[in-house]
Amino acid sequence: MRQDTQEATLNGATLESEKTSxxxxxxxxxxxxxxxxxAFMGIGLVDPILPAIAENLDAGASEVSLLFTSYFAVTAVMMLVTGAVSSRIGGKKTLLSGLALxxxxxxxxxxxxxVGELVGYRAGWGLGNALFVATALAxxxxxxxxxxxxxxxxxxxxLGLGMAAGPLLGAALGSLNWRGPFFGTAAxxxxxxxxxLFKLPATPPPAEKTSLSAPLKALRHRGLFGVSFSxxxxxxxxxxxxxxxxxxxxFGEIGIGAVFFGWGCCLAVFSVFIAPLIQNRIGAANTTMTTLVGLLLIYVLLxxxxxxxPVVVALVVISGALLGINNTMYTEMAMSVSDAPQPVASAGYNFVRWMGGVIAPFTATKLGEGVGVSVPYYVAAVVAVLAVIVMLASRNHVEAHGPEAV
Known part of the structure; x- marks a missing residue:
């Protein structure tokens, strides 16, 4: 009894210490x-103005979806380069270069x-995003x-706050003019x-330079490979x-912005407060697979x-909660499952995972235009099954070397 009391006291002290720190x-x-x-506002920022962009630039939904494709394609590929750049000029200079771009x-x-011009500029935006985001976590x-x-x-x-605030800002500025959100983000x-520039201390380059091939070599690790592809x-x-x-x-800009603001708020709250609680009970891999099954059901219902x-709105907002949980789980697993340095593991993981952002927007809108409105969601459900299967195959590695093992 005394030992249990001591352990409870220690656990309570640890939790209090973590909150304080x-x-x-x-x-x-x-x-x-x-x-x-x-930076993460830039992802959801265009959501409320997608229909307005299509209307003002005389483009179809699939053409406008290329705003996501070009952005994430460049972001994903450049993830392989960010480690090499950062290890040569230092984290601060890399961050500032990304922000400037x-x-x-x-x-x-x-x-x-x-639309062609906009897609091209979003590609350049993706370059800056890659330099910033990959280095920011490290x-x-x-x-x-x-x-x-x-x-x-x-x-x-x-990430969650940015994803929540992005649609709100996009809606507010986009209701005035569809160009407004872009100028707002730049400001x-x-x-x-x-x-x-003034608050971040100088971060000198590490003694050992990171090679361009290091992120791809890191993906040879079965655990990191599995987590990344899931x-x-x-x-x-x-x-x-x-x-x-x-x-x-x-909906118009304000309506779309309100829906995705609710989605983003759930994303933020559940990624920060709920994900650690569930992870502590059943582990990161089991939390991820359970949440993926929940998302699969939501996609089918959509x-x-x-x-x-009204049902679509409710399901979208609920999906934000489950997506928030998995955002935290995947990041923690990727950063701990292998013995690769964290910046290298992050680069390899982000290179693979952002490919989902490259493929999905164009595929979904094209299927919606040419096959049927509901088809993109059914395809997403099938792909969620693949995510579960890959995660299941990687569970032993995560449990042995993942967040709980550290």
């Missing part, structure tokens, strides 16, 4: 996290007069107090650039909801009730 972070951590919020190309996107992990788990939660909180990222299939569903659903809601707007 999460809030007491260096200014550099909060500055980087704020910049992450602005986002400012430039987000501003240029607002001047576009055709910087937060290295600078934050409280360990890797606390740093990842802070990063996921920033916010310029603020982040200035803040980090995340690719998971992200297919994620971006089917994000990129395709605005076209079937039948397909069945695609023409019942």
């Amino acid at each position: 999460m809030m007491r972070q260096p200014v550099a951590v909060w500055a980087t996290a704020l910049a992450c919020v602005f 986002i400012v430039i190309f987000a501003g240029l996107a607002g001047t576009s007069n055709s 910087v937060i992990v290295s600078v934050a107090s409280g360990g890797r788990a606390v740093a990842i939660i802070l990063y996921e909180a920033a 916010l990222m310029l603020i982040a650039l200035v803040v980090l 995340a690719l299939f998971y992200n297919f569903g994620f971006f089917t909801v994000l990129a395709y659903t605005p076209f079937i809601l039948g 397909g069945v009730f695609h023409d019942t707007t």
Whole structure:
């Protein structure tokens, strides 16, 4: 009895210590996290204005979906390069370079007069995003107090807040003019650039340079390979909801923004507060697979009730909760399942998983246009099954070397 009491006291003290350390972070951590919020706004920012872009630039849904495709294609490929760049010029310079590129190309996107121009500028935006996002996680992990788990939660909180605020900002500015969200993002990222320029301490390059092939070599590890490809299939569903659903809601900018603001709020809350609780009870791999099954059911229901707007809205918001849980789980597993340095593991993992964002938007909108409105959701459900199968095959590696084993 006495031993149980002591263990309970120790566990309580540990939890209290983690809460304290999460809030007491260096200014550099909060500055980087704020910049992450602005960066992730760029993903959901275009959601409320997708129909408006299609209308103003005389384009179809699948053409407009290429805004996601070009953005994530460049982001994914450049993930293989970010480690080599960062190891030669240092994390701070890499972050600032990424932010500068986002400012430039987000501003240029607002001047576009055709979908082709806009897609091209989003590709440049993706380049800046890759340099920033891949390095930001490694910087937060290295600078934050409280360990890797606390740093990842802070990063996921920033991701969730950005994904929630993006549609809201996009709706507010997009209701005035569809170009407004792009100029707004450029202004916010310029603020982040200035803040980090002065608040983020210099991060000299490491003694050992990272090779261009290091992220691909890291993927030879069976655990990291499995987690990454399961995340690719998971992200297919994620971006089917994000990129395709605005076209079937039948709402204006404000309505779409409100729906995805609710979705993003669930994403943020569940990634930060609920994911760790479930993980502590059943483990990261089991949490991921359970949540994937829940998402599979949601995709099927979206397909069945695609023409019942209140049901679609409810399902989209609920999906945000499950997606938030899995965002945290996949990131934690990827950062701990292999013996690769964290920046290298992050680069390899992100290269694979962002391919889901490359494939899903165009595939979903094309299927919706040419085959049937409900088909993209049924395809997402099938792909979610693949994510479960791959995760199941990787569970032993995750349980032996993943977050719970660290």
